Each structure stands twice: as C-alpha cells, then as structure tokens.
Amino acid sequence: MNRVLIKNAKIVNEGKIFEGDVLIENDLIVEISETISAKTSECKIIDAEGNYLIPGAIDDQVHFREPGLTHKGNIESESRAAVAGGITSFIEQPNTVPNAVTQELLEEKYQLAADNSFANYSFMMGATNDNLDEVLKTNPKNVAGIKIFLGSSTGNMLVDNEAVLERIFTSTPMLIAVHCEDETTIKNNLEKYKAKYGDKVPVTAHHLIRSEEACYLSSSKAIALAKKTGARLHIFHLSTAKEMDLFTNKIPLEEKKITAEVCVHHLWFTNDDYAAKGNLIKWNPAVKTENDRKVLWEALNDGRIDVIATDHAPHTLEEKKKSYLDAPSGGPLVQHAVVAMFEAHHQGKISIEKIVEKMCHNPAKIFKIEKRGFIKEGYFADLVIVNSGLPWSVKKENILYKCGWSPFEGFTFKSRITHTFVNGELVYSAFKVKDIRAGKRLSFDR
Template identity: 70%
Template sequence: MKTFIKNATIVNENQIFESDLLIENDLILKISKNISEENIDKIIDASGKYLLPGVIDDQVHFREPGLTHKGDIESESRAAIAGGVTSFIEQPNTVPNAVTQELLEEKYQIAAEKSFANYSFSMGGTNDNLEEVLKTNPRNVAAVKLFLGSSTGNMLVDNPETLEEIFSKVKMPICVHCEDEKTIRENTEKYQKQYGDDIPVKFHHLIRSEEACYISSSKAVELAKKTGARLHIYHLSTAKEMQLFQNDIPLKDKKITAEVCAHHLHFTNEDYETKGTLIKWNPAVKTQNDKDGLWEALLDDRIDVIATDHAPHTWEEKDNVYTKCPSGAPLVQHSLIVMLEYFKKGKISLEKIVEKMCHNPAILFDIEQRGFIREGYKADLVLVDLNGKWTVSRENILYKCGWSPLEGTQFSAKVTHTFVNGHLAWDNGKISKEKHGERLLFER
C-alpha cells in the first residue's frame, strides 16, 4: 500500500519546509519534492496544511480494565487519533491495579485487540511489589509509575526505605505523581470543618496546594540525585517547582525530566467559577502566576513534555459535592488543538509544540522509530488545518463519558487526517473501522 501526501508544509526537528512524502505500508519511504505519482494507491493533497509527527501522550488513563463505564481502550484511543495523538502511555491505576507482570500483560492483550492508536502501559509500584517491578522488560514496557500522593487501591508509595530501593534498583524511567499526602489531608480537614463535604471547588488549589506539590517533588528530585535514578515527574502545576529542573543539558542526557499538562497551561483557579468540578484535577489547576511560571519553564526547556493526564469520569460522577467528586477530566482529543491555539496567539512556535508533544516523548522514553518525520520511521502522522474553525460540542466529542471541560470553546485549527502506522485512521471527521495500533517498543 502506497500513500502519497503532496504539497505538505512539514514541521519536524526545528524546521518548517514544503515537501511531498511517500508512505509504503507502515513506514515513511521518502521525503522529497520529486516523488513520482506512478503506482500510488492513495493521493492526499495537503496544500495549505501542516504535516506533523503523530503526538505521543505519555500519560493517560483509559480506564480498562475495571472502570469501563468511564472509558475504555477502544473509545479513548479513538478520541486520541481524532486529536492527532497516535501513541499513548497508559497508567497502572486501573482495577485491578497493574502491579504484577500478569496483570500488566493482560492490559497489553486487551489493547492488541482494541486500540486504534499505538500503546504502552506502565508497571505500577507499591510499598511491597519491588520483586515484580524488577521483572519489567524495558524493551516493551514504557516505565514504572509511582504515586507519591493518594491513588486508587494500594498504589500510594509512602515508605521511604521502599522508595529508595525502587529508585536505586529500577533502571528504566520512573514516572511519579508528586503531592504530599499529609499536607493534603490536613488541608482537607481544615476546610471540611468549615464547609462539611460541600467545600467550594474554588478552594481545591489551596487544599492540593503549592506546598503539597513542592514537598513531594523536591523529595523525589533529591532522591533521584542521590540514587542516580532516571526520574520523570508528571503534571507539574506550580511555578515554585520549576526551580527543581535544568535546561542547560540536552534532553538525551537529562536524568531528571519534567512534564506539564495542557490543562495547567490553559486554565487557572479563576476558571473554577464557571467550570466548577469539571476542572477538578489532581494536581489542581492553580493561579495565573503558576500558569505563567509553567509557560516560562516550557519555553526555556526546563519542562520537556506536554501531555494530558486524560482521565475521564461520567457526568454523574463529576456532578457531586467536592469530597465525593473524583478528580480528572478527558483531554486527549483536544490537547494538540489547545496548543495550536496558543501558537496562533503567538505564545509558542509550531516547532516547539512538535518538540514537546512528539520528539521529546520519543527521546525521553527511548521509543523506537516514532516521534519524528524521518525516512524509515513508522508513518504516524497528523495533518492540521490552521484555518479550520470549529466548536467543541457534544456532537463531536468522542470520549465515552460524552463531555469535555472545553465544550463550547471555538478553535481556529483542526486535525484533518491522522495516520497510524501508515493507515489513514482519521479522515476529516470520519474514523476508520480498522485498528492499526501497535505495541510501542523501546531502544533500551
């Protein structure tokens, strides 16, 4: 199968240039202005559109197994490719938690049958499963995930001796959620004394506070420096934490790396007034000063990756009083579009968006043959129309939960085509019935 994309404006490796591109089966065969149109099965004229590498989202919760009333691998990977996300790394706090090799492998078997996008699943660490964690194959598993704040089931890792042992012995990336449980518990009790269970959501960023984040992330960084661990901190949310990270060495040489999520770059605590519990995330959306600090660190390369922490809940679950409302929201269909909107506002370049959403996840996790537009690489590609106005609505939201905190937002760019392993999976609003997602492999 040969697919010819002609007249594209390619954004790749800090360059923007016009070229044609030829896909043969699942690989990029040729990038050139002189490609013959003979013996081509499909031609796509990309005039006026930008061709990007497929987005790699390094942190999603697709809810399968055990929580499939909220979302599942099929529904959420479908939403992902509609948003230009061609690969994802899913987290272990499903039910049961993926904390044994057998349970982890079961998730891979589900994805092999159901995923529209390329997939990997992180192995979950607990206070008592180090032996299982050390069995993890670095060739075909993305990372080990630790929750250093509260989580589902038995996944809070709060034993200092266990943590140091994990950091010392695990040789693949250790990805962490950093919030200090003791601080959060004390803050929650304080507000519950005043409001009971119906705490106004506007206090969420004061309960899951800057202090709670910094205490935890600074300890993680200190431990990584002590042990030499390969540490990646997920969904940073405060300006204060930015002092923990460096920008003076290439990403491939960094031992401690950082991620920010699109919602922490987009919303602030002022938005609780109109969005309420729909933007209740952990870590919390915080102040304008925090948002500004995150943007500054993203642009000067202290922050390495933009992701989503896509975490759907049903409308009924979110429509609850504060203490009974779960944290998290769906975002994987809209993260690239959100960032393209900031490009159009002059906040970030297209090259930087591609670096943070495509190249850097591939470098950071050592992903094989993906994340770049290169001959011989897998043909995971996204065409975007930067003048395609549309509005997020219930009719075009593909998440199983059926809602988005961005509902009603008008965007001025859209994803028109998404290729997964050379297969046209998303074509101007139509999803392919065929699934071509593959298990990600890692060059380790």
C-alpha cells in the same frame, strides 16, 4: 502494498518547517522530498493543500480506564478519540482495577490493547509498598516505565514507605515516572477547610487544599532521591511556579537524568475558572493560579519542561456533578490537546516547532521509543495533517470520549485535525475515525 503519497505539506520536524512530499509504503515513511512524483494507479495521493504535517503526538500519560472502570472509558473509545485528536501513541497508567502491579496483570492490559486500540500503546508497571520483586521483572524493551504515586490513587498504589522508595530508585534502571503531591499536607489542608465549611467545601478551595506546598514538598523529595541514587526520573503533571526552580535547561535533553512534564489543563485553565467550570476542571494536581500558569509557559519554552501531555482521565458527568468532596478528579483531553496547543500558538504563546518538540520528539527521546515521534525515512508512518485555519466548535455531538463531555465544550478552536495516519493506515479523515485498529505495541531502544 499500501502506498500513500502526501503532497504539498508544510512538514514540521526537528525545529524546521519546510514544504515537501512524504511517501509511505506499508507502515513506514520511505521518502521525504521537495517533490515526489507518482501516478494514482501506483498509490493513494493525498493533497495536504499547504497545511501542516506533523509527527503523530505521543501522550506519555493517559488513564483509559480498562479494566475495571469501563463505564468511564475504555481502550477502544479513548484511543478512537486520541487519533481524532492527532495523538497516535499513548502510555497508559497502572491505576486501573485491578491495579497493574504484577507482570500477569500488566500483560492482560497489553492483550486488551492488541485487540482494541486505534493508536499505538504502552502501559506503565505500577509500584506499591510491597511489589518490588514484580517491578524488577519488567522488560525495558517493551514496557514504557515504572509508575509511582507519591500522592493518593486508586487501590493500594500510594508508595509512602521511604525505604521502599529508595530500593525502587536504586534497583531499577528503567525510567521512573512519579505523581508528586504530599499526602500529609493535603490531608491537613482538607481538615482545615472541612472545619470551616463542613461537607460543603467549595471547588474553589481545590488548589488551596492540593496546594503549592504539597506539590513542591513531594517533587523536591523525589528529585533529591533521584540525585542520591542516580535513578532516571520523570515527573508528571507539574503545576506550580515554585517547582520550576527544581529543573534545568542548562544541559541537552539527552543528558538529563531528571525530566519534566506539564499537562494541557495546567497551561490552559487557572483557579479563576473554577467558578464557571466547577468539578469539570477538578484535577490532581489542581489547576493553580494565573502566575503558576505564566511560569509554566516560561519553563516550557525555555526548556525546563520537556513534555506536554494530557493526563486524560475521564469520569461520567453524573460523577462530576456530585459535591466537591465526592466528585472524582480528572477529565478527558486526548481529542482536544493538539488543537488546544495550536490555539496557544495563535495566541503567541508557543511556536508550532516547539509544539512538535514537546508533544512528539521529546516523549520519543525520553522514553527511547523506537522509530516514532519524528518525520524521518525509515520511521513508522504516524502522521497528522493540521489545518491551522479551519475553525470548529466543540459540541456534544462531536465529542468522542465515552463519558460524552469535555472541559472545552462550547469553545471554538481555530485549528482542526484533518487526517491521522497510524502505522501508514489512514485511520481518521473527513472528520471521522475509520474502523481500523492500527495500533501496535510500542518498543523501546534500551
């Protein structure tokens, strides 16, 4: 039997921080108490030394690039980076190559993860204009949800047929997650900037091309359709102040039919950072203005936004060094997301209890993930120890992403992950990931 006792921890769970010990047996938490006694002959003892013990973070939106784009990243490399960053479960998106738009292709991704993932995993089923029959075959017990791109994406994944959209929203009881940007608005904006700059459109125009209007128009349409059909809607990577008017904090999360996510980069960067960072912070939706960031923080803290995620989407440096029009959008974030939010805590922007709520508890609630996202007896032992006073700098040599770079390179974080457990296995300690692929397929209580 694998038995581990974590002692002297500041346990963060369900809005409280309390000092105590946690006992793990095999893959489960079996006891939480102020003091638990055990001999070293009976179990491995880890002294948390008064540091924070949080549930493993659940990232509800990543792109790990396998299959088909593995020169950028793969399930093994990116899940390794995730556990080093305190993310113990991820939900991966369907715009790999080929797109995961049939049940067979979806299951092939699950098999890849079963063989290679350091973290727990689930994969979204992708919707297109013509695969409704396949979408409706999706098993709600072992697939996270349905993903719809309402803005351009890899392959044939832009769903722009309104009749098809309404059929999907009406037909599936599963959670529908959407990327909301209006394609026509973006194309019109791009033509204006091409007319002005030719092929040398600057990256500083990115947030004006993929504009507030493009985001709001698409988000508001998706929400209107969800209200009309009663669909369970989750909107990914919101980026504008204006969109925050579409969401409510008037009802408990468990009663919400429409939920909202924000990503780390939209909370961290603004359009003022394009001059220094260039294409390294080119994301879709775009990083917007200082006011957008300010209102996103307000909505996160007051409950209009429910989840913090990464939209981790690596590209090679060679790809990112191309001109603005040719450089792909997206960047790697899973290794640095949790400590970035702890940095925001040091800056007075968010409490540690709220970080845990938005990165651990709420993703588990929204997707109805079984026995994860909380520190509770009987739950899986996905646990992370965070030292909030152990500074470290992001450097090439400690970046674990296959792409080898980070938008945080050169930044010194005040907090550091010291231990990560996945299903009771200590997969990360002494600032190294052990060769233990402990990840399991997520299951859902639906």
